[in-house]
Amino acid sequence: MKKALVIGGGIAGPVTAMALQQAGWEAVVYEAYADTAAGQIGAYLTVAVNGLSALAEIDAHHIVMDTGHATDTLSFFTSAGKHITDMPIGGTLPDGTVTHSVKRRDLYRALNAEAARRGIRYEFGKRLVDAEPTATGGVVAIFADGSRAEADLLVGADGIHSRTREIIDPNAPKVHYLGIYGLGGFVTDPALVHELGLRPGVYSMIFGKKAFFGYLVAPGGEIWWFANMPGAQELSKQTVASTAPAQWRDQLARMLAADRGPAAAIVAATPDATFVTGFNQYDMPSVPTWHNDRMVIIGDAAHAVASSSGQGVSMAVEDAVTLAICLRDLPETATALAEFEHRRRDRVERVVAHGAETSGDKAQSGLARFLVRQLTPFFLKKAAKQGVGSLNWMFDHRISWSGESADQPVHPSA
Template identity: 30%
Template sequence: MPQRAATIVGGGIGGLAAAVALHRRGWRVEVLERAPQFIEIGAGISLWPNALRALDVLGLADTVRALGAVEETGGVRDRRGRWLSRTDNAELARRFGRPLVVLHRADLLRALTEALPADCLRPASEVSSVRVDGQSPVVAHPGGESRPDLVIGADGLRSAVRGALWPDAAGPRYAGYTAWRMVTEPLAEPPAEGAATWGRGERFGYTALPDGRMYCFATASLPAGTTADTSEYEELLRRFGTWPDPIPALLAAVPANAVLRHDLYDLPPLPSFVRGRVALLGDAAHAMTPNLGQGACQALEDAVTLAHCLDGTSEVAAALRSYDRLRRPRTQAITRRSARLGTLGQLSWPPAVLLRDTAARLMPARVTLRSMTPVLGWTAPGDESR
């Protein structure tokens, strides 16, 4: 079979993972990234057992684990700092065969880029149009036009590929709350375990990164586009500076200029992730809120599933239809589940908050773990080992 070519629009985690998966199967790939560099800034990422299984397929799981920290324990607390639920991540690893690993997003992106030949990577290559000429997809960019066998739209929530070829699809919908993300300076005595603290219409979470740093995240229910009257750091201090320990100490260790803020959106369900020889992947296909920590995990699953479907066939369009059948029901179900969890976490009416917290406190840990099986128990196509 002659060497096939793929153009991947978007150089984030999903796009790069797809490039690695296809490159290792003999495809000629190019990754078009509009930013001047392939880089992620400012935030951590949780890789759950299903994501590590996908990285196993890419041959990168050991590399990524070495860059991260294994979270041993965690859970959810109430506004007074009392535990509502605890998660034994050793039991999670036993049940699902892999641990929960937390690392900086930039480290994961670097591991993916280093697995590719440098000439695959095309920074500063914003796509100006995507169209179909007969049966062939055509991508226009600063270097000219690409007419590959396959185009992958991995260009995020506001995907240009989706906008061009799915013009009637509903746009992103606001989840009702905004999020802050930050990484502390190294701490002499970092917290021994991660936690998410649920308040009334607000949440604050933290988890360990390597080298004594902590990744922190916070949410607040606000209208879309709301801006702070002060700096984002001062806004965080105002909202969370008196929350239970160790939150004040964590905020004190965050550089004041290192706070990222983004309103949170998800994507209404698409009727298909494919058009002929064009496929959507990651947030471009199924953007979800971060409540389950599954956004990047699902993009990694997408990448290895797509490459598997393309194995051993010259019929790209048929392979993509198989990819759609495998990925769309799963990712859309996880998007809905994440949205429901976010709604619970952002409750603000005191009686509803009391009911939520009481139910969480009474829920046995084994039931919580069992409920995670549909998400974390994924196995890569062709690999049924647990």
């Protein structure tokens, strides 16, 4: 049986391991932290129907459905509290499944628990620092604790700050700080939901004067929220560790003070224990090299999809299932990796480009940000008129485990 070292127990890691197992490979997951959810940032994620459909091919979509809840409508507001428009998020799968929202920690824990339940071996506290080819045609991974592991393939599912990306190509592009901090939190306060008149099941977005704010009410009545606000200085690890929730709450309150709507009250009501303190937001240019003969990067390690597109998880999952199909059907690992890239690159780059376009309102600062924000209601109304049909190419993408064979390669030289 061929063996793969999967670096990273985030989203792409456990899904790759499960898909490889289904393809007849042995996979071992190496995670830098002691807990798969420990190194993660952000409060919650929306998982689009194309991602859920890809997960269904390895019978893992129920993990998102069981852990999260349906979120099928986006509602946009101005800083003055004026409703701009409502838009459906993505389409509906034949069985009625729609986009779901799930707490980030819950999703990481549930996906990795499912992989472990299926018999996939995990090694925690293993931070990849280097990897090199072996004389026998394999690859050896070297970890920060000095230990080593050998296999036929190394899959770098190690996120946007990927070490695997640098090992494959020392000249790979670097991430760049966007000048934006992310924050978030959870509040359980039924009286507040009632008082503010919040609608369950609707994901509301507010284009505030100084900060962008999104929130939803989960079925049990808990409010989930996130905010993006400008931050000139990239936060150091020390600053992140030493800045208390109360300081972030005050800073965000000042940003939201001039806006109407529920944002300020939601932030004020968020207890320290469920306050997701500030983190840096990054972007990454297109990565020219995704693989060599024995190593490949997938998910955020290979491409950074804007968080506002709600497609990062789906792209990671689509990558993982496609990679396993290629390795299942093509006996030469190097050929399978080339086929994988060929099948994925155009789609991923189109999604990245779409995300970059729609996140302009959040990514700009100063005058540019102001101008983009003034135009946002116009673009949103236009998009709502066009309907979700204009995004069918993104949501309707399907990967079929049984129907798609790499015996009929898309890549001409495969």
